[in-house]
Amino acid sequence: MKRKLAAMMLATACLTPVPITAHAQQVWKNPDATPSERVESLLKATTLDEKFAMLTSEWGATYKSHKKPIGAVGSAGYSAGNKRLGIPALQSTDAGLGVTNTVNMRPGDGATGLPSGQVISGTFDPAFGYQGGRMIATEAAHRGLNEILGGGINLVRDPRGGRNFEYEGEDPILAGDVAAALVNGAQDQHVLSTIKHYALNSIETARREMSSVIDEQPMHESDLLAVKIAIDKSDPASVMCGYNRVNGVHDCLDPYLLTTVLRQEWGYKGYVMSDWGAVYDGDAAWKAGLDQQSGLPLDKEAWFGDYMKKKVVAGEIPVSSVDEKLRHILYPMFRNGLFEAHARPTETAKDIAQHTEVAQKIEEAGAVLLKNDHDILPLKQGLRKILVIGGHADKGVMTGGGSSAVTPRGGSPVRGDVPNDVQHWPRPIGYLTGAPLDALKAEMPHTQVTFLPGDDLDAVKKAAKKADRVIVFASKWATEVIDDADLSMPHHENAMIEAATTAGKPVIVVLQTGNPVLMPWADKVDAVLEAWFPGSGGGKAIARLLTGKVNPSGRLTTTWPVSVSQLPRPEVKGMGLDFSPFINHAPADYDTQIDLNIEGANVGYRWFSLKGEKPLYPFGYGLSYTSFTHTGLKIDPSEDGLVAHTKVSNTGRRAGADVVQIYVNLPDGSPERLAGYLRVQLAPGESKDVTIPLSSYALARFDTASKHWVRKAGAYRFRVATNSFDNAGPSLTSELAQK
Template sequence: MLKLFLTMAVSAATLAAATSTFAQPEPPDARAKAIVDQMTPDEQLIMVKGSFGWFSKSGDAVIAAGWVPGIKRLGLPSLRESDAGMGVANLMGKRTGDVATSLPSGLAVAATWDPDIAYRGGAMIGSEARAKTFNVLLAGGVNLVRDARNGRNFEYAGEDPLLSGVMAGQAIKGVQSNHILSTVKHFVVNDQETGRNVLSSRIDEASLRESDLLAFELAIEIGQPASVMCAYNRINGVYACENDFLLNKVLKGDWAYKGWVMSDWGSVHSAALAANSGLDHQSGYTLDKKPWFGAPLKDALAGGSVSRNRIHDMNFRIVRSFYATGLMDNPVPITPQAIDYASNAKVSQEAAEAGIVVLKNKGNILPLVLGARKVAVIGGHADVGVLSGGGSSQVRPVGGPALEIVPKGAAAAFARITYFPSSPLKALEKRYPSSQFTFNNGDDVAVATALAKDTDLVIVFANQWATESEDLVNMNLPDNQDALIEALAAANKKVVVVLQTSGPVAMPWLDKVAGVVEAWYPGSNGGEAIARVLAGDVDAAGRLPVTFPTAATQLPRPEIPGLIEKKNSKGEISYGLDYGLKAFDVDYNIEGANVGYRWFEHQKLKPLFPFGYGLSYTRFTYSGLSLDPSNSLQVNFTVKNAGKRPGIATPQIYASVPGRDGVRVKRLVGWQRVTLKPGETRSLTVRIDPRLLANFDVANQRWKVAAGAYHLVLGKSSADSSATTTVQLSELSIAP
């Protein structure tokens, strides 16, 4: 009997293996073609247009960013789309009761320099989206930080194409590991919010290819997003969603991108022109002047200005992505599923801890050693929670906001200054039970200063709120916070400033305080993350993904182009609404491809803090930078923890590349992130993508690595040089 059972088991296993071998699903292309070939002409117009989810009335629509009806006859699901810069966002959550876990800001995640953290964060929010019945996340922000005052910087991954592309690509990959769809956005050079609907980003092709486009190219290669979202703005006079060069030539031609192009909500201006220029789907048509991909597109088909083949291709790209991501084989449940918010908050907390950057640590004031000391915690609503960024990416936190402030005169639903319920003060009190903590809100400088004089240590929380659709008017901390910090520093020599900001800020008080910590927008469990870094429970591991200028005068455009007082007829700030601005240009040819630290290097400017900078609670030494004998594009080096604590090092490799203007350009070409015990030494390797050493040859439409000497620098930041070497390269030409 046992022999018979074993025989049957083996036979069943063999049969299953054989069945698996012969029943493998066809490639996404073939499966999508088979479906699209069955569509009627009317059905082919269904999936190329979606409504704003708030206004959808269909039985399977949810109140969120967007909804696209499915085609039940062919088994094609409806698309339920949610904004998802940091988590599953729902601006109507207050009404519906929906909540979600929020990752730290995009810049905070980028500050980890850890692709695995980016992937796990994406996987976490993708799992929540799936559990909430969403199958499309409008995630993957990869616009470069060209201006420190951009209102959406907190959604993005920094100023460098390699860092941004890798981190965003891994986050997209994580989202889609749940068999749902992710976008990458906003394509392209959507690098300021002021006048985003009317401005034209002026930039030459070579500079564009070497900067913003390269970031998108890398993110798409790594993440394979189902969709690319074209932006609001124009590029060299042509709207992004009508830009044949960018959508057809570069994206679908040079990069052979097989997914579909969706519009941003309210960024479509035509039917035939947009469709023929490469736009596959009009998203949120209720925010456009017309449902362009409805009756106008049908008329264009009838009149012959858009071909039936083009409509077929639009649908093929959409349906193919259903198969490529596994959505068709793993349908999203139609009823909400349980979510382990506590576990997901730990994912967010780990990212926040890894991305918090210690910028100054005079006298090793950090990590905090308190004992029975009196500590003043001042400002930033640190008694109740941590700050988050505003706009379409706003997550409504589990438990509801600790505090929500409506800016005076705010005219749009997403202009809410929201604090997540994770108090840094309470986390510190729990960690230091012997210390006496006193909180003061900082509104009255005299009262706060008197408290500072009577304490052993002052921790001041300084906040800068930013939101989509509104750029920051300057780089200063708002609401008199700079004056507050100056006064506190005059009253007490032991002042630690914790910044919760969208991005870089000016620090006129820097020389007068003992410590500065950049916590960004730290997300769910952000208060606990801040406390753990301050206490040294974890190493200070974050490294800047953006350069911190001393002031806006160091930026390529000291004044934000088009910036005016954005008020409606009642004198109210009109966040995200029609500013009444006329079309204007933003000249990105000023810096071209030299974004961020490259600009500072090129202009010989010294920033407040350089790209890649961040202090640790231990000490690292870098040495032994050498080329691999078998591969001139692979470098080896050694890192040692020379301190007394375990810590996380992020050695960075920069190359000095001959620029198109004859001046050498510094570029990040690779990095490693490694955890080391005290005294531990590790040999590491970085492989260099040749595109990072190349200039784009517009005439021949190729990447070209010029023959000659290339200097490689190993350092702790873009301004550091711990070891150097030189490689001689032969000329190399690479197809885009």
């Protein structure tokens, strides 16, 4: 009887506003109060109905029978505000590489696109990530959006992964640093940011069913380490749990990931949102620690709405569990200033130019020169004729597909192969404005620069004979929900390059890809520039790199294998199948377990080191138009751990940036790992003594008994290198105490 009476009283309270005293109002609206104080005062004034309204977000646009919510500006997610309490609405946009306009939610709206994550991480300088995050957040704010679904941090465990272009490479320390910088850049603009996809969502094949099987120690030393570093260095508002399973349990239903690790071990204060349509069981998700069910109606039921509210009213679930979820949601809103008014100026031409320059500078710093025989690059002024072939280089640059695909202002310069709608998502193949052809003409005004689409191979052969230099733009699209079947380039792209080489003229290949690729023509061409997906301003950046206005300095953050036979899993069932539309695909008819214990924490370059395999191009690799040397190595203690000292010299004739990399071998014999890095700009002939902080995580192992990272006593070998496979630089062995 008492329980029934309590339930009736609670039901009445659901609809009755709690009186707001002057004191309570002053606390949660007082920006000088701490976020926690403001949260607690607001919770006391909030009804149960008002609380549950914050536990879900819905698709922020019309989708099938779902109508665009009133108040939504048109984006991936919308959680209504509360006028009575002054709670702002959450307007969430996909924005891993720029503010997206998926399926034209905001008709005609375009934005600035950053280059691929491999480019951002390939700068080996988190400052570029910060600038990118700030740019995205500013453009989000211009559109009335206050939460970006960015911070992609899944490690590149397989170079065929469809979303690798969104992520920050294969090393957890570098990836964590860069993702944290992206988040900080956004949240310093009072725009919330996420980290995604938590956890081990490394491939797209059957992603709703695929189970990543991995033991606790390697899990913490690889993918979870990247997330932990990003959280520690940026405190993101939200962590988005993924579609996949880990050890048989779906991410958004996993109490180990969401509560044990995230809350108890790491002390994370923000909230956990689901990926769109990733809540397969509401009761399990609630208990596991999910705070917000996102993207309704993509789940089969609005679990965190009336379904759970009825259980609270019935006394089956305590109100305290609702309040705990709201604390996680409200805390970052207060901490990042969403309750305070911020100016949202209209986007100007000056803003657009500055943001395009941000994207351009990142591409210039992160594109990787893979080959440059006979110093054929940079292109020299005075050449009579240059032939540019393929890649729609006369119109724009390619961009990756799926939820991160940015629509350029004015629309794609290349007509899509299918309509831009839900039925055809993640297509069409997108392009950003800024033609490399036009930029190259501007950089070389006294050279005749001509273009051929590349579809007529006989025309390519004929025109190549008349050119002094031939530049081939070769592309391989990558997208969410589709992994690459293999590492091969599309047949026509290879044929186009082969045709260009028949004339015997110097051939330069510019690759626009989302992943490493095989290059059967590599010995026949003189130079290869991996531009990845180069973003807005990418055309100009490529032209400046080819002509030497900018010296290439990007480094690979994904190891390029010679063939798939070198990978931990040469064959993965289902890779290459099209799983779009992602909502309604049929269940896989094959084993959906993927054994990550094969490589464990030895992801990418560490796998190659473990197996003694030589890759095509190693992690950290990249050429320059100048040369560098490293002299001496010393390891010293500092307030934050250990630092490395070395001297870097530019021994060439051009200014350029070197990326100094410090690798370490632990006394337990485990494969080497990147311990520290520093990007250094040097004039010709200049030398600098540099100090490089070393990550404590690179020197330790995760102890599953204590749940702490432990550095064992013993001999640690440090070396300065130009890439993970380089052993020619200075090295030393240092005895370290246990810590």
